[in-house]
Amino acid sequence: MxxxxxxxxxxxxxxxxxxxxxxxxxxxxxxxxxxxxxxxxxxxxxxxxxxxxxxxxxxxxxxxxxxxxxxxxxxxxARPVRARLQFVPQHPRGSLNPALRAGEAVAFALRVHGTPRAERPALVADLFHKVGLDPALARRRPRELSGGQLQRVAVARALATGxxxxxxxxxxxxxxxxxxxxxxxxxxxxxxxxxxxxxxxxxxxxxxxxxxxxxxxxxxxxxxxxxxxxxxxxxxxxxxxxxxxxxxxxxxxx
Missing domain, CATH: 3.40.50.300 (P-loop containing nucleotide triphosphate hydrolases)
Known part of the structure; x- marks a missing residue:
């Protein structure tokens, strides 16, 4: 049960x-x-x-x-509780900062919840792999990604805090x-x-x-x-x- x-x-x-x-x-x-x-x-x-x-x-x-x-x-x-309760929106393009690259958006979630800076690049690459994205796409801005890719970035961001x-x-x-x-x-x-x-x-x-x-x-x-x-x-x-x-x-x- x-x-x-x-x-x-x-x-x-x-x-x-x-x-x-x-x-x-x-x-x-x-x-x-x-x-x-x-x-x-x-x-x-x-x-x-x-x-x-x-x-x-x-x-x-x-x-x-x-x-x-x-x-x-x-x-x-709030941090340990909110890390365990996350959200994937309907329109990820509107929820992602257009000034940030996709990887930076995921790294920001890691930073907010206390992940050391040195660990973030490897974790972002691993999260992109988990959601079926080439980690090279982490360098692109939201306007350069398709709707399906953006939704995968939103899922990666939600997964970032475990x-x-x-x-x-x-x-x-x-x-x-x-x-x-x-x-x-x-x-x-x-x-x-x-x-x-x-x-x-x-x-x-x-x-x-x-x-x-x-x-x-x-x-x-x-x-x-x-x-x-x-x-x-x-x-x-x-x-x-x-x-x-x-x-x-x-x-x-x-």
Missing amino acids: TRDLLVLDAVTKRYRSGPPAVDGVSLRVGSGETVALVGESGSGKSTLARLALGLLAPDSGTVRFDGHDPGRLFGRA PDLIVCDEPTSALDTTVQAQVLDLLTGLQRRLGLALLFISHDLGVVRQLAHRVVVLRHGRVVEEATPDALWHTPRHSYTRALLAADTPPATQ
């Missing part, structure tokens, strides 16, 4: 005076497990990712990563189908080799079915269903889940 790494308990988050973006959500991700969070745009997926990472504080409920509230840790006390859990917020949605499959293979391979846990946020049910151990369906900020991929696809319980599956099924050829 896996131990729970990330636990959200009855978490609610509201922006200004509108309805809650996240409304009483409880969610667990165990070590080495992939939990996929699915739902339409506006269902609260990205807000939940930010809550899980400690970038937002919940209005009520609790967030715990290995027993710690990541949103209440600051300074040196995380136990990575939150992936729509990490393949901006990629074409072939590159998307390559990045998914990369993530599943890294998970097997490194024992990573993943909170994988997506609107693409086909992607989720390949990757997840459990799927959580979110609608209007609330969990409406949670199941294994097989159970969800074969015996969905909620009408919203059935509608998502129907919308994701390609029409039969005539």
